[in-house]
Amino acid sequence: MKGTVLYGPGDVRFEERPEPKILKPTDAIIRLAVSCVCGSDLWPYRGIQPVTEPQAMGHEYCGFVEEVGSAVKTVKPGQFVIGSFCLSDNTCPNCRAGYQSGCQQLEFMTGAQAPYARVPLADGTLIATPEKPSDDLLPSLLTVSDVLGTGWFAADAANVKPGSTVVVVGDGAVGLLGVLSAGQMGAERIIAMSRHPSRQKLAKEFGATDIVTERGDEGVARIKEMTKGIGADSVLECVGGLESMMQAVRSTRPGGSIGYVGVPHNALLDLQQVFFTLVRLHGGPAPVRRYLPALINLVLEGKINPGKVFDLALPLDQVAEGYRAMDERRAIKALLRP
Numbered sequence: 001m002k003g004t005v006l007y008g009p010g011d012v013r014f015e016e017r018p019e020p021k022i023l024k025p026t027d028a029i030i031r032l033a034v035s036c037v038c039g040s041d042l043w044p045y046r047g048i049q050p051v052t053e054p055q056a057m058g059h060e061y062c063g064f065v066e067e068v069g070s071a072v073k074t075v076k077p078g079q080f081v082i083g084s085f086c087l088s089d090n091t092c093p094n095c096r097a098g099y100q101s102g103c104q105q106l107e108f109m110t111g112a113q114a115p116y117a118r119v120p121l122a123d124g125t126l127i128a129t130p131e132k133p134s135d136d137l138l139p140s141l142l143t144v145s146d147v148l149g150t151g152w153f154a155a156d157a158a159n160v161k162p163g164s165t166v167v168v169v170g171d172g173a174v175g176l177l178g179v180l181s182a183g184q185m186g187a188e189r190i191i192a193m194s195r196h197p198s199r200q201k202l203a204k205e206f207g208a209t210d211i212v213t214e215r216g217d218e219g220v221a222r223i224k225e226m227t228k229g230i231g232a233d234s235v236l237e238c239v240g241g242l243e244s245m246m247q248a249v250r251s252t253r254p255g256g257s258i259g260y261v262g263v264p265h266n267a268l269l270d271l272q273q274v275f276f277t278l279v280r281l282h283g284g285p286a287p288v289r290r291y292l293p294a295l296i297n298l299v300l301e302g303k304i305n306p307g308k309v310f311d312l313a314l315p316l317d318q319v320a321e322g323y324r325a326m327d328e329r330r331a332i333k334a335l336l337r338p
């Protein structure tokens, strides 16, 4: 079998790999129906996150169960399954509290940019659909695994409610699906911050009512102007930089909430600046497993079409081009077909 391995900055190879095998009784082996490149894969690809040894890449996945370990009870060979990028037992106290991304047995999915992958903790991680979904739903079902689940968590953590005014910082796939999520939660006004025409267009299709192209002081001034000088009720931070976090903090009204899901890199926040703004902060790796059943249903019922974030589709063996296109911002998100 061939799979995707990152050797270092800019060096992604599709090369011969061992076939995944059941290593523990709680494992499942799946055959990927589709896979994709994540924005977070670009951190090591760009050298911002060090690569100390070759890494098998890919943590967003859906597909067919090939084989299960002896302890797996909830999924069986032949079923179509979707799982979270965080692998969880779904039984420990943190999982039961709805924070499967803080599971006591937490592991992270890897190796899904390949035809087959091993999913540890299968019972606590995977959800099977009632039947095999039609091919046109596969991209949308794939987004549930990470980018939609993460955008949804951002909106949930930012306490989006019917009638809320929401700002979304970041126009990558997660930010765009944060817009969609805020709309599903009943937000009245959704302001997407974006400078890219194609992303602005998609944000509007997903329910953005306004677009703000300014950043920094000008961006904050623009948000204040649009909210009678107060700021937004809810702000979704979907980048992970200091500049974007401060954009979020300064765009939120006193008592308002920020859901932050961008993975921070070298972002040292000045807590005193945050202190006087009276904002609530909640974020981290999204507990996607909590949202999987509801989000899968929204897709299967045709109520949402998050798969529109894939504006590039490639055969799996051209995965390196997917990384390049996303790195150069020629593509929002690259879908990989085996």
Ligand SMILES: [Zn+2]
Binding pocket: 088, 089, 090, 091, 092, 093, 094, 095, 096, 100, 102, 103, 104, 105
């Ligand atoms: Zn757990």
